[in-house]
Amino acid sequence: MKILAFAASLRSGSYNHKLVDVAAEIARKHGANVEIANFHEFTMPLYDGDLNDEIGLPAGAVALQRRIERADAMMIATPEYNYSISGVLKNAFDWVSRARPMPWRGKSIYLMSASPSSMGGIRGLWQTRVPFEGCGALVFPDMFALANAHKAFKAFDDRGQLIEPSAHENLERQIAGFLLMAEALVPVCGKAATGAAHKRQKEVVAALEDQSSVQPPPP
Numbered sequence: 001m002k003i004l005a006f007a008a009s010l011r012s013g014s015y016n017h018k019l020v021d022v023a024a025e026i027a028r029k030h031g032a033n034v035e036i037a038n039f040h041e042f043t044m045p046l047y048d049g050d051l052n053d054e055i056g057l058p059a060g061a062v063a064l065q066r067r068i069e070r071a072d073a074m075m076i077a078t079p080e081y082n083y084s085i086s087g088v089l090k091n092a093f094d095w096v097s098r099a100r101p102m103p104w105r106g107k108s109i110y111l112m113s114a115s116p117s118s119m120g121g122i123r124g125l126w127q128t129r130v131p132f133e134g135c136g137a138l139v140f141p142d143m144f145a146l147a148n149a150h151k152a153f154k155a156f157d158d159r160g161q162l163i164e165p166s167a168h169e170n171l172e173r174q175i176a177g178f179l180l181m182a183e184a185l186v187p188v189c190g191k192a193a194t195g196a197a198h199k200r201q202k203e204v205v206a207a208l209e210d211q212s213s214v215q216p217p218p219p
């Protein structure tokens with residue numbers, strides 16, 4: 001199971017980066033092959049329909065598209081900005097949503113957030129689900145919001161654990177469940193399906209395409 005993991009923050013000391021590191025270690029412990037991407041790899045302009053018509057997708061969006069295409073599933077940690085989805089993530093999402101086929105369609109996604117606030121970013125996560133689910137990704141029902149993130153991590157050279165054992169156990173329980181779901185869905189929705197699973201995959205994708213009224217027709 002190949003997982004693409006990234007934090008949708010450009011900040012060098014990002015708590016969401018730290019959370020992705022912890023989550024990746026847990027997923028590896030459970031047998032997943034996790035690749036961590038840095039969001040700086042995906043630098044792109046603000047979405048501009050004229051630019052889209054002119055050049056298609058900018059290089060940063062294509063880089064993200066390709067990384068998603070190579071993965072079976074994704075783990076994303078994102079800050080909550082003003083009670084909602086981070087603009088950095090939404091902008092990248094909007095660009096990549098113009099690719100056909102949409103690379104995350106039928107792929108499982110696990111959402112996390114880290115914030116110094118006592119809410120941990122959970123309000124933003126609920127809003128982050130919407131575009132992913134609207135565009136056919138399969139978002140794991142449980143999400144992880146890490147409150148008081150400035151106090152939540154062990155020392156830098158002791159990565160891989162959260163200070164609070166119950167939070168770490170909760171994260172591990174959710175990731176174990178997510179990996180089971182993602183693995184179960186790969187033969188149905190993943191790109192590697194063959195035979196009957198391939199036929200079923202096409203049916204599921206066609207049904208998702210038909211039922212999605214938010215998605216504009218292909219260019």
Ligand SMILES: Cc1cc2nc3c(=O)[nH]c(=O)nc-3n(C[C@H](O)[C@H](O)[C@H](O)COP(=O)(O)O)c2cc1C
Binds near residue numbers: 119
């Ligand atoms: C523009 C802006 C809006 C923010 N809004 C919220 C918010 O609504 N809720 C929250 O918990 N934290 C909010 N924060 C604080 C972020 O959670 C905090 O900056 C966090 O460290 C960002 O994630 P990072 O550490 O991964 O970069 C906001 C920060 C910024 C810069």
